[in-house]
Amino acid sequence: MLRDQIIDPVFPGCPVRNILSRIGDKWSLLVLLALDNTDKAQRFKELQRSIPDISEKMLTSTLRNLEADGLVHREVYAEVPPRVEYKLTDRSATLMPLLNNLVNWSLNNFSAIINDRKKFAQSK
DSSP states (O other): OOTTOOOOSSOTTOHHHHHHHHHTSTTHHHHHHHHHTSSSOEEHHHHHHHSTTSOHHHHHHHHHHHHHTTSEEEEEEOOSSOEEEEEEOHHHHHHHHHHHHHHHHHHHHHHHHHHHHHHHHHHO
């Protein structure tokens, strides 16, 4: 069993809980968006530079999980030193329009949500 998989005791086969537990974590969405932001495959350090606050360990773990789910393809080239590149898969290409809609919704509603949070906190 994969470490980041949520197994709900009442609904162990729930696909929504299972998938959202993976792509809804702190880093997966950002990694997918970073890979979607370019037409070419990216090397590890390129990805790390595009998400400056992610640690090397967390980026490695996130990429492995996304690869395990078939959302990221990892290509290793037999060179010295070895070159490794990451790109989105066809499956993740079908997910990206949905994630981009979520990003756009977030950008369009961010200020209003922050204001509502402040009003709510002040009313308590």
